[in-house]
Amino acid sequence: MAENSAHGLDSAVRREMSSSRAYLAGFIALIVAAACAYLLLESTLQAVGQPAWLIDPESAAEWTARLPEGTNQGLLGLVGAVVAMAGLALVIVAVRPGRRGRRSLPGRRVAVVVDDEVLASALARRARAAAVVRPEQVTVVLSDREATVNVRPTSGLPVRGEDVLAATEAELVRLAPEPYPQLRVRVEGTGVIGA
Template identity: 40%
Template sequence: MSDITRGYGRIRRRETHASRSTSAVVVAIVLIAALAWLVVEIVLAAAGQQPLLLSPAGMVEGIAALGGVPVGWLWGAGAVLAVLGLVLLGLGLGRGRRPRHVLPNDRAVVVVDDEVIASALVRAAADADGIDPDRAVSSISRRTAVVRVTPTSGVPVQRDRIAEALGERLQQWGLAPSLRSRVQIQKAKVGA
């Protein structure tokens, strides 16, 4: 039985966390290609053959000639490299979580997308106060569900009733990680 629950844990993690393998593979391929090209150029230079693109001596001359390049070009290249470095750093250190939550179940792993949860909470809010579902919008973060209700002018909205219904629904589902609900009443719109 512990092997099954361990397997469920792996499935749960795989379905709720984003993989970074694609970006790692792309970076590895680019680095391997650059190093392979550099090795080929060095071997061709050692054998006295024509370079594919640039000989090692030409590379050294190019680096030495960077002092004559306009400063604007150097700043631009530095900015591009800095942005690329920040993107790679963000990919490596980012949260990597998918917008999903897990429903408790003894026999399987049930993963629910946050958009489905948001839609169900809008329906629960609409049913709790008798409002049109088109008058409510929900957004889900990792730990909080926010339902924004826009009442029709002249029709009061019972914030407490909606909040209680949302709390009961979230408690009934028992999502992991658990969600807290918040209700926001927007300014009333004229019309039905």
């Protein structure tokens, strides 16, 4: 990443690796706009002397002012907890940077960003070679901080997890992705019938 910053590419890498909050912000804005439009509709109906469409705004305001009188305390607490959790989740989403399934690789003159699927494919190829199995017998799952290599050996042919771990670790060191995932290898106890 230090090499990229010398050429001014670190902001491009950061932009490619982080996801936009525009969809979530638009969704929340749509909900707020729909609630405001509904309140405007009910207020307009009340102003022209028509019956309320769903809830009379004046009755709703009076009911809210009387809370918690006549309301089940447990239900009120549950609704409050749900609203508080939703608010906390929105604050966390707003503060934490979004992350796409991508990682940066070191490059001297260009910014290199690869999808996690590409990195998983490279790790799976090295794991297959080390375990001497077919492609469908190896899966790699990448998360933010971890890469898990799952190997199903061929029946009767044992697979050494240490060899697979060494080969995939060497591939990770060669590629040097950022953020660098913690590598785990799982060799399943049941094998598949060889072709």
